[in-house]
Amino acid sequence: MTEQARLSNATLSSLPREVTRPEYDRSRAKIGIVHLGIGAFHRAHQAVYTDSVLAGGDNDWGILGVSLRSGDTRDALEPQDGLYTVATRSGNGDSFRVIGSINRLLVAPENTEAVLDAMVDAAAKIVSLTVTEKGYCYSPASASLDESHPDIVHDLANPTAPKSAIGFIVEALSRRRANGTEPFTLLSCDNLPANGRTLQRVVTRFAELRDPSLADYIRENIAFPSTMVDRIVPATTDADRALTVAATKLTDTWPIMTEPFSQWVVEDHFPAGRPAWEKFGVTFVDDVDAFELMKLRLLNGSHSTLAYLGYLAGHETVSDVMKAPGFNDLIEAMMDEEISPTLPPLPGFDLAAYKTELRERFRNPALRHRTWQIAMDGSQKLPQRLLNTIRKCIESGSSFDRLALGVAAWMRYVTGVSETGAAIDVRDPLAAELKSRTAKKNSADEIFNALISMEQVFGDDLPANNVFRRSVEAQLEKILKHGAAETVAKTT
Structure with missing residues (x-):
């Protein structure tokens, strides 16, 4: 040839x-x-x-x-x-x-x-x-x-x-x-x-x-x-x-x-x-802030949540994740009920159409976007993509259980061991510290407490917030007990 x-x-x-x-x-x-x-x-x-x-x-x-x-x-x-x-x-x-x-x-x-x-x-x-x-x-x-x-x-x-x-x-x-x-x-x-x-x-x-x-x-x-x-x-x-x-x-x-x-x-x-x-x-x-928050929270926050939960559930790509039971419903509800209320107004912008388009993009079968790739550098991404949104929910007294599920999935992911017992190649600037902190930790409270004290990720406010602690630890307990796939399928 x-x-x-x-x-x-x-x-x-x-x-x-x-x-x-x-x-x-x-x-x-x-x-x-x-x-x-x-x-x-x-x-x-x-x-x-x-x-x-x-x-x-x-x-x-x-x-x-x-x-x-x-x-x-x-x-x-x-x-x-x-x-x-x-x-x-x-x-x-x-x-x-x-x-x-x-x-x-x-x-x-x-x-x-x-x-x-x-x-x-x-x-x-x-x-x-x-x-x-x-x-x-x-x-x-x-x-x-x-x-x-x-x-x-x-x-x-x-x-x-x-x-x-x-x-x-x-x-x-x-x-x-x-x-x-x-x-x-x-x-x-x-x-x-x-x-x-x-x-x-x-x-x-x-x-x-x-x-x-x-x-x-x-x-x-x-x-x-x-x-x-x-x-x-x-x-x-x-x-x-x-x-x-x-x-x-x-x-x-x-x-x-x-x-x-x-x-x-x-x-x-x-x-x-x-x-x-x-x-x-x-x-x-003149000011990009509202567009940027919309994208960070709706697209990137959803993407990270899909990546950690999807990887743990055994799915290689985002389009695979979106086809699995419960994932589309989880992301749609998270976007509508937990993320959208935290966004500043965008006059003239069709937010509902944007969210629908995002989910269609996630389902694109030709774009093999690997969950493992999106999961990289989570310690750097989590504050902007999920934690700041949760802070807004806490301020308003609104529920954030699905966002907390994304954070819990990250905590489970960075233990470095999959649900089948295989090693996870955790790529992160803090990978060595994450591995050290979670080594020989098996229960939800052990893993949660090992990670929540990382001020460079969670700041000093979230570790002191009992609502945050209870919500994330409860979701981590579900993932450890039932696995990511079943947890998502049961989440409404």
Whole structure:
């Protein structure tokens, strides 16, 4: 069998006609965006919108993608001239589009100065981030900089050789200030509450620890617009690669699988300029908070609940979970009765239709989004996705038993042993502590008490709240006694 040619600038013209590809001159694009955390979500979301901007004739917004840890993405895409395929999958069929907006890729640990040079270059008007919750080196419970984080300790001691996204940002801003170069806008695209303000808080605090005058400069000159991003992006499998080869007739080492739905809501505050993303579906608003809370609580909170309960019940993907007895009813009731009453008003927005659409997205059989993947980094995600919603329920005196079931499922999951006795590969920044705390703990009260004292997850308020304690421990007792599947099936 003849080996397939590889996707690249030279092979673009050989793509089948039904595959969308860059029709613009990629060599003319300038690097206007430096993106930290060049992972799958960015490539399925912001890079796609930016590809449309470039195709529309604005050459100022090419992307330089930076990996802060591993060289895997660079190694996959550099031989492809930064090109990759986005496969949009649904029960109605698949479509394929090759994206050309990523012009260059760097791996920060291999070439720190090259990354800083790119961030300091006057052409770079935006530095954007998808580094996940843990990449902000902050405490999720307090949303403040974790000053004891090893990367923060290192970067304060070695400011010109940073490891963290925060360290890179502050060093680049320090150099731009010294050079008299106009500052860039910092654009967080991660699932954090008020992500722009969270980024502003940790960046300013880090700068303050380095040099109070630099912190003052950042407060006075740097914009941190908040955003709400939404698109489901499963991890790419070998079967996905084979699907892409069959459709494009070219080898793509790292294609992206995603769903038809894509949403991006952005606060319109870009003093240095920005792409005209609004021409291609981005919503610009004065305040993104209400949209962001809606998405974090309804989509992400439901997703995490499905992931932990579904994994424990033996289901590999979210669509599998949604087909199992009780899960759809559980999520629908949780959305309607427990989450929706905590949301601020969104005048003119059809919340009921949005919730229906979410459940339809979860049921998408073509999108094999693994429960194990969604379950990663739970200690970082739980406060935003479930615990803050529960806090609102406690304030209003309303019930939150289904939300508590999601928290209890996380507690059961991080014990690291499945309901069949198999080991669970718990991927979490606090995995070692979670394992140590739950070792040899078997009863609900033992597991609950071992975990509830983790202030970095639960803060100091929830452990002291008897209503929270009773509700979560009771749900954990049900999961341990009956198993996740039966517990969900019996939950109304």
